[in-house]
Amino acid sequence: MTSRRRTRLALALTAAGALSAALLAPAAQAGADGVRPDCPRSLDCDWVPAAYQQTGDPADKETYGNYDTADRPHSNKIKFIVLHDTEVDFDTTLKIFQNPLNKTSAHYVVRSSDGHVTQMVKNKDVAWQAGNWYLNTHSIGIEQEGFAAEGAKWYTPEMYRATAKLVRHLAARYDIPLDRQHIIGHDGVPPTSASGTKNMHWDPGPYWDWNRFMALLGGPTAPTAPGGAELVTVSADFKRNKQAFRDCEKGVDLPRQGSSAVPLYTGPSTGSPLFADPGLHPDGAPGTNCAADWGSKISATQQAVVADRAPGWTAIWWYGEKAWLRTPDRARVITPTAGHVVKPKAGRAEVPVYGVAYPEKSEYPADHTAPAVGSPLVYTIKKGQAFPGGGEAPTGYFYAPTIDSSKPYDHTYFAGGRKYVTVQIGHRIGFVRASDVDVVRVR
Incomplete structure (x- = not known):
């Protein structure tokens, strides 16, 4: 909550x-x-x-x-x-x-x-x-x-x-x-x-x-790939990564303190605007330092694919665009990582991202009113971009409109045939159709 x-x-x-x-x-x-x-x-x-x-x-x-x-x-x-x-x-x-x-x-x-x-x-x-x-x-x-x-x-x-x-x-x-x-x-x-x-x-x-x-889960962040790897894991130390955010819902500045969140910018400079999640800022306004504005930050242990580098800075693919984070030489903000990334298939200019992995309407019984398949989110994976992920997401819809499971189809799980995979599109995960992408192992 x-x-x-x-x-x-x-x-x-x-x-x-x-x-x-x-x-x-x-x-x-x-x-x-x-x-x-x-x-x-x-x-x-x-x-x-x-x-x-x-x-x-x-x-x-x-x-x-x-x-x-x-x-x-x-x-x-x-x-x-x-x-x-x-x-x-x-x-x-x-x-x-x-x-x-x-x-x-x-x-x-x-x-x-x-x-x-x-x-x-x-x-x-x-x-x-x-x-x-x-x-x-x-x-x-x-x-x-x-x-x-x-x-x-x-x-x-x-x-x-x-x-x-x-x-x-x-x-x-x-x-x-x-x-x-x-x-x-x-x-x-x-x-x-x-x-x-x-x-x-x-x-x-x-x-x-x-x-x-x-x-504590048994997965401390440690290098698993050479320096300069395509995939990185954010590993900023909580106590040393002191940040000042604002509780914008209460209108209160929060004290500068240790945090898992690392700010993201539109360019390799703290003078650049903060990155804006296009779903949260459809008007094109820049991101904010509000604690609730997760588009302008990446969290420790989240992974990302490197898009560019500059002295003291690294750009990552984030919500379908480039976002920059400070990575000073002597501070271990990111760690090179081996893993799987998701890329558009050859010939695809961009791939839609979904918030659900539901079956197609044709996969429901003829006498059942099928729910919406799910509309694409505002984010896409464009040609030349890649995002962490690749794990298969279950395709299915659990129909449970009432408490009475004795009614026709009530409390029924409808499994779908189309395969989806999970991606870390930005701070939030998303789902893409497996037929649209290649899952590639990188190191």
Whole structure:
């Protein structure tokens, strides 16, 4: 969650208070309903179920909360893990997810003070957490107690260790790659359409130490290719990479402090305008130093393909354009990396990028009204460009418009035949049709 959800959550608290008698207290014993949380043995973990309840006329769509039952991974594969922050305290988060009027949930919630984990939605089911239905149906969501603009206060060593243990456990169970195209923040989730870009979230924010976290997952950033490699991993040291951002939603300048985020410019100079995500700034205005403006920054442990070099600077391909970051000789801001990149096939001037990987309309039953296939985002991969990625993305749509799975096709997963691959198009991931691109190993 981020401040885009603050207003909604504040209203939710009022509703939660009205139903407090019906809610399971956060301190209640785990397993009261016979369910055991899916956690590694070494983790302090309990089970407190999120609400799953009809809230209005059953004939109306979406009059229920707070998740959808499914049969994952037998129906839809689980290929992504999404990390959030709560923007409220731990106990309040549990109350919000227990109120069916709130229409929001996550599979797990991690407490800041001691790393305690509460599971609230079974992993087989679909939590309403990512703001992208495709990602919801193919991911597990983990909420971490804290506030994105105050991350350094809330993201404790206990939280990093607990979340890392949980992610390693889930990645092993569901065969999820431990890389930044599959272990993503809420800030890495793409919109489902170009018009939805401005509504996407930015948590866990610039003060989540991705270098530290990925090292706990067993993947510390280290050179795996010679200097001058085409592919690089951002490896700026969190404590030394001090940045001053602004909480533009509150109109407050945040203190200069350690960060995972490295600013991106339109040229090899700090006097150049900050890079602008064309989805966030369709008017052509420059990027900003707002904490929520992820187009103007790249995060530690994210990868990028080098587009150009100048003394003390490196240009990368970013949202289909060149973006520059400072890379002084004696500061290890980037690390040469071996890996896979995605390039347009020969003869393709540019390749569209999507926020979903849905089947074609022809792949649904004739008596079923197929959902929209998904329109391209504003970003494209142009001839001569390349982006990290190449992992196959599941192609499918989980149809679940009501709580009643006995209705025709309700709670049905429709798998598609067209193959998509995941790319790190900018700060957010995206999906491209495999037939449009070549996946190339570089080192």
